Amino acid sequence: NAGVTQTPKFQVLKTGQSMTLQCAQDMNHEYMSWYRQDPGMGLRLIHYSVGAGITDQGEVPNGYNVSRSTTEDFPLRLLSAAPSQTSVYFCASSRPRTSENTGELFFGEGSRLTVL
Amino acid sequence: AQSVTQLGSHVSVSEGALVLLRCNYSSSVPPYLFWYVQYPNQGLQLLLKYTSAATLVKGINGFEAEFKKSETSFHLTKPSAHMSDAAEYFCAVTHSSNTGKLIFGQGTTLQVKP
Numbered sequence: 001n002a003g004v005t006q007t008p009k010f011q012v013l014k015t016g017q018s019m020t021l022q023c024a025q026d027m028n029h030e031y032m033s034w035y036r037q038d039p040g041m042g043l044r045l046i047h048y049s050v051g052a053g054i055t056d057q058g059e060v061p062n063g064y065n066v067s068r069s070t071t072e073d074f075p076l077r078l079l080s081a082a083p084s085q086t087s088v089y090f091c092a093s094s095r096p097r098t099s100e101n102t103g104e105l106f107f108g109e110g111s112r113l114t115v116l
Numbered sequence: 117a118q119s120v121t122q123l124g125s126h127v128s129v130s131e132g133a134l135v136l137l138r139c140n141y142s143s144s145v146p147p148y149l150f151w152y153v154q155y156p157n158q159g160l161q162l163l164l165k166y167t168s169a170a171t172l173v174k175g176i177n178g179f180e181a182e183f184k185k186s187e188t189s190f191h192l193t194k195p196s197a198h199m200s201d202a203a204e205y206f207c208a209v210t211h212s213s214n215t216g217k218l219i220f221g222q223g224t225t226l227q228v229k230p
Binding site: 004030031032033035040041042043044045048050056058090092093094096097102103104105107108109110 | 125148150152157158159160161162165167206210214215216217218220221222223
């Protein structure tokens with residue numbers, strides 16, 4: 001079972017470069033999201049999506065773009081990388097919270113990004 | 117607005133000792149609460165979840181947590197720590213909007229000493 005798959009696992013960029021972090025899930029989850037993890041700050045939400053064609057901003061969206069053309073994929077784009085974007089990025093997916101489902105998140109293994 | 121506070125960014129216990137990781141939450145709606153564990157260089161794995169079915173929740177690896185509405189707490193405990201429990205632990209609450217968002221605490225790093 002693949003679950004949530006993120007690529008690449010590690011990336012080093014120079015300031016000003018752009019790149020895309022890929023995320024794919026094979027659980028047919030409606031919801032997908034991107035978080036960044038920084039020491040002492042827990043996980044902070046960057047962008048999220050409740051379905052194909054629908055995205056919205058989270059807590060720290062500046063400098064990042066997303067799109068959701070399919071249910072399975074939710075790529076995160078860094079338009080012009082800055083040292084402040086050095087972080088570990090996690091993609092997650094879930095089903096809507098219902099009386100039968102708690103809406104827990106399933107996480108990928110993370111992508112560690114360093115911006116020089 | 118909802119929030120989660122984890123008291124203590126680092127907790128150190130001896131092997132075999134009780135583990136207690138504290139979590140307090142604020143929520144305007146009945147909360148769904150979670151504890152996740154992150155081992156070094158890995159993603160987050162669900163330890164346990166509270167869904168209002170029972171206030172004492174048992175999870176994987178011998179962990180459990182008790183939901184106390186009067187104290188707005190959801191502390192994580194384990195009677196006897198193992199070396200393999202060394203990891204970072206995150207408490208989280210679902211966002212009231214039901215859009216797949218979780219609000220996380222700052223995390224607690226558990227160190228287990230031999």
